[in-house]
Amino acid sequence: MDGTSARQLFSTVTDDDRLVISVEPFDVPEPAAGEVVVAMKAVPLNPSDLGLLLSPADLGTARSEVVQGSPALVADVARAMRRAVKGRVGQKLSVGNEGAGVVVAAGASASAQALMGRVVTLVGGQMMRTHRVMEAAHVVPLPEGADPVEGASLFVNPMTVQAFLETMEREGHSALVHTAAASNLGQMLARLCLKRGVPLVAIVRSEAQRTLLADMGVEHVIDSSVDGYMGRLIAAIAATGATLAFDAVSGGRLANDILVAMEQAQIKLGAPYSVYGTTTHKQVYIYGRLDPSPVTLTAGTGLYWGIGGWLVTPRLAELGRERTMEMRRYAVEERNGVFASHYTRTVSLEELLEPDVARAIDRKATGEKFLVDPSKGS
Ligand SMILES: NC(=O)c1ccc[n+]([C@@H]2O[C@H](COP(=O)([O-])OP(=O)(O)OC[C@H]3O[C@@H](n4cnc5c(N)ncnc54)[C@H](OP(=O)(O)O)[C@@H]3O)[C@@H](O)[C@H]2O)c1
Known part of the structure; x- marks a missing residue:
């Protein structure tokens, strides 16, 4: 050549x-x-x-x-x-x-x-x-x-958001919380959730980002930069029943806030009081390090939760080549729709x-x- x-x-x-x-x-x-x-x-x-x-x-x-x-x-x-x-x-x-x-x-x-x-x-x-x-x-x-x-x-972000939904289904959840939710990936996730009818709580950090997602039709968009954010987060999580979050920010206390809000939402939904917290498992997956500072945990989360890392490549390997190729073909099909960049x-x-x-x-x-x-x- x-x-x-x-x-x-x-x-x-x-x-x-x-x-x-x-x-x-x-x-x-x-x-x-x-x-x-x-x-x-x-x-x-x-x-x-x-x-x-x-x-x-x-x-x-x-x-x-x-x-x-x-x-x-x-x-x-x-x-x-x-x-x-x-x-x-x-x-x-x-x-x-x-x-x-x-x-x-x-x-x-x-x-x-x-x-x-x-x-x-x-x-x-x-x-x-x-x-x-x-x-x-x-x-x-x-x-x-x-x-x-x-x-x-058509690979990194489209495959990640599709794999998020696979993780959600495989691990027995029915709704999602997402952070840095106005990102390129976040907008794809929002469109995919709307299309599949998956309830989504989208956490953003500015009014412009809140408007962007609300205009797309996302019902629960929470701006973490305004007063009263925790109350709104608890209400949105209670409304959706979300017990799973994907967190791209990771640094600071966002993951903690989500776990606390999930715990409070479970109590709102009728979980009986226990000094150890509710018996509904709550999971936050950290999949990005947009804020590289340490992850901070406080009291109020109860004791039945997990924080873990999440990476698309091994998750796709778990799903197998056939399913992965199906997801890639769907990404191509929806290149100007759900997965437009x-x-x-x-x-x-x-x-x-x-x-x-x-x-x-x-x-x-x-x-x-x-x-x-x-x-x-x-
Ligand atoms: N684990 C995996 O397998 C996997 C796969 C794909 C993508 N990812 C991760 O997914 C994330 C999003 O990717 P992308 O391509 O969609 O990114 P992107 O389009 O470049 O968007 C980045 C977004 O993050 C926000 N942001 C940046 N720093 C932040 C902070 N400290 N706190 C809150 N928000 C912050 C930005 O908002 P502002 O405008 O307010 O700054 C922007 O909305 C990245 O962290 C990436 O590494 C992980």
């Missing part, structure tokens, strides 16, 4: 405590029989990508440099992060969990050949590059005429190296998702 303009992005922590993000040329390998080469057109920047890409850095120190002949963004590793990143020092790490593009070369197998010229959505890491070689069986084609942008974010800005690999762009991406603000088009500017 002609790899003359092929470029890939790496994130490296150096032994002198710098984070170096570089864009470097590479030769695209010939695909094996069952493989395809995808020219990447649309790669979203999700919070999970930022953990690898930018999180170690003190972006106040970000500057543009040329490192070993390649354009790079260089920043000091934040003091608080130095211990956490020791395991990756010196390793050039590829970034980008998911994305979409066009199949431009295919191996000899019939399944690979059938994908030639198709727009496909794919997952599996190393997406921040102009060309990604993948097993044909691991990419999902979009319908004819679809734009790659429609396929960019909106992007504020599309940048090239090189624009990602600009300090101001990196700082804007790192803000992870509501409605400010960035898309990378690796084919731009080559």
